[in-house]
Amino acid sequence: MNYGFVKVGAAVPELKVADCEFNSGKIVEFINKADKEDCQIILFPELSITAYTCGDLFHQEILLEQSMTYLNSILENTRDTDIVAILGMPVKVDAQLFNSGVVIQSGEILGVVPKTYIPGYKEFYEERWFASGVKALSDSVNLCGKSVPFGIDLLFDAANFNGACFGIEICEDLWVPVPPSSYQAMLGATMLFNLSASNEIIGKSEYRRELIKQQSAKCIAGYVYASSGIYESTTDVVFGGHALIAENGGVLSESERFSMEGQLLCCEIDVAKLNNDRMKNTSFMEADVKNKARKIGFNIKKTKLNDLCRFVDPHPFVPSDPGSLDKRCKEIFAIQTAGLAKRLLHTGMKNAVIGISGGLDSTLALLVTWKTFDMLGIPTENIHAITMPGFGTTDETYYNALNLMKSLNVTISEVDIKPACIQHFKDIGHDMAIHDVTYENVQARERTQILMDISNKIGGVVIGTGDLSELALGWCTYNGDHMSMYSVNCSIPKTLVKFLVGWVADNMSQQNTRTVLKKILSTPISPELLPPDEKGKINQKTEDIIGPYELHDFFLYHMIRYGASPDKILFLCRKAFNGRYEDEVIVKWLKTFLKRFFTQQFKRSCLPDGPKVGTISLSPRGDWRMPSDAEANLWLKNISC
Template identity: 35%
Template structure:
């Protein structure tokens, strides 16, 4: 079996000390760093521009003595490279016909590949499945090279740099790298040299930065001593968002990667579908709510329908849908009485959710209807000769379908639009009733997973965007997620809890993101989840819940194939997603099981 993590390419960034006009001292420090960092595990070693002799040497760069010393240092580096399985990337001061010039250099196994940075076409190299190019420049100017980078079709841009440091220079470098990586859908790594160099007329300083698809993933700064930074790139992540290159470029040199890596030297977020930084996360959630509201307002305005009709259960999903309806009416200048919220208590409805639903609707000032469904469903059981003591799918689904019938019939009476409350997590797992809560006139939550909805409702409560509902929203947030289709315990507590049936939504949302966004194989999803949730969930627990996800995700497509209208307000999502509705997921389950061998 091919290891699940064999797409990992490991980069080692090094900033060595570069004393003025002393190539052998620079080489000695570089070789010490290579030894101390255990560089044998790296596929690529990125060094600063002029790692053997800094440009501060000025006119001495024309000195044959200094150039000879540079050549001697280069020979020492070539000799050391024979012992490594890594590409070494840097630039070198060379001379041609007695004239000094800078050359980009890639070293592998004692072989030197030189190229001119000023050539129109960037060089291409390959390690394993990853292709990379080298672009020696000031990192903040990287966006200017977007056409060349896109033409190269590379996965990774390596930037050996040697620029003076000044206030804000590292932030400018990071900004340029993020801009290029976002525009070209690639990764960028930059190493800036200067540790130990002269402080006149500039101040030099080293740093290592890594960006990927617009985000700065890793950074490290040097002061008086050299530094090293490891970072792993995943070819599957890099390739998922990039279009196939229009032409296949030949690589100047290629070699296999060093094999499956021990561990993963990159951060794996528990919520990869949300920004990690608190301020950015809040801005993103606010934008999601704005887009939800605009989408619903647009549908109501364009259709000329008079009412928004939705079932309000006191649960998380219907709560967000109702908040979206209220904000949409405010946006259009409509009275909130245009919203018709319907409570439909059934056999499993608890007092907590029922009264929270009534209270929230009252606080928002909408029209309410309370239509119990117990008698109608009991009559239906008699019609189809179903024993109500048999608490099976018929018992549960009959309630969901009765509620859908009520909502659609009311919308016909009121010239209204049934607003769906289902979310992305439920759609992925098929945790809805076909022909019941699976249907609506328009879905507002369908691109948001359960974890995102929870954070969004919490933010709305905190920010008080809709005044007067914060306390009620907090109690709804504190209520366990449940379909409430089975009778509660004698204490009144709901024992039918979704996350006890399926597993934590936090895990399922993680599984879904890497399955949809990056097309990860099950075993690789498991490996990433084990890293992200280490110390929180046991690996055996993660594997078991991933098995549940696979079974449900690949067998519930028939519900997604006839999903209601919605707007794609974030990605990844399941809008327009297609797989055969009658497929067997066994091949994916087998792949996951092989990881136990």
């Protein structure tokens, strides 16, 4: 099974200027090498058969004849391979010469795509030798004894792989305001290949990298780029052999520039993920570009996908780069405070009520509220922070909550919920020695009632503390901690909450607040609804009951963000965690996730308002509309152990 991945390559072979025999030999060598590495499509640089820097030699018939001769040699020497190769060479059609990309497979030419934009400025003189593809008169060309499709309107569509369609542009085509690849993507190309000969000057590689990233993002596509290496002529410029493979705004793989040896990048492009993104993006296909492409059918090489070259992040919500993580946390915190500020300004309320447990979620919600009040110039004493110890509250979390509230100079209240819960147990005839869901939820709803009533009393807004991961799993009490008047954490996953609290701690000026935040960060995640153990420690650890949050957040990200099937999620999870969890453990918690995600939708269908901060939200008014009684059977049956 390929799980929707196509393995592509970008090659930068050694070459000799105007030596077609040498260059074709290297091309065959790299095609065979890529074939052995199970690449399905391989890209070569611009004019790779002749070299890019031939200058006026392009007007010599012998060079043009030799390029055709050695194209035929490449076809003969790769006839036994199924890999698709994209080569660069000059092609003469109707007395015009075109800088072209030639697509071959199994000894046959699938099609020829000429360059559209021909540079003729500064160090570039291509207008001297080549015509633009838009000036072509014919839509076919005779190469190696056969008539093959020719033109800027060609796309190559795999008949045996849903959505695996690619387009070709050449070097300068990418640098114009509307590249040909933009239209190719709108016409169905999920992969874009650029044969290039981009020389190196100071800062150009960074700009080139960003250009490729942006084009892959704008086109919701994979973008493969291969540029000429150092063996091109250095009469006036130097080429670095820059090759990149990008996907939807991110670089998957990148070559080392200025290498004396030929290079081959190989990586997988997730075509299924790209198609899912395009399907959701309803504006993507709105432009009127129909009937403007000829699709050339081919069968993509079949491979068995046992592993991935690409990195699979085990914590997709949390940037691994410290600098990026710092920026992410700063931006999320700003979104949270801006959302709450607007709600307070709109309602005219100058008081907030929030329950503080000493855990991560309520800590983050309090920090957001404190920052918002400071931003609006409202006294922080107007934040009514309430600790409500119950049957499972430990000294550790109790004093963490108190010390946090004191350090932030908010109004502190304490309401012991045990007497009210005991009375309620009597009222409904529940044996409080039975520590079941009734025992737990009575406490959660009692706390919510207290918060709501106090907010009515003082004219305040109840701040919700629940996070995205809890909502996905339904790990909240309906009309208990599930409910609030504004929920500031509702689209922040559990794995990110911890880093946000840590970020605030690192950027907090008050030493006493930093100290207590560090203690909270080291406390196990727990709802604290069951009595402590004999040592007074937390007895109810959430991850022991429903599984590790890092797994659930991984499942959530790939299922909701990209529509990945459970078997693909399982495949990716094995790669991401690389032996940290046994297969049976991953399968167990994946099944738990799916069952809970489907059965707990009714809680998400009536969520309070709250800000979306990332690409995933489960708000019924925003990103996620799902019937509460949908069945999970299809998803559960898809899991292959």
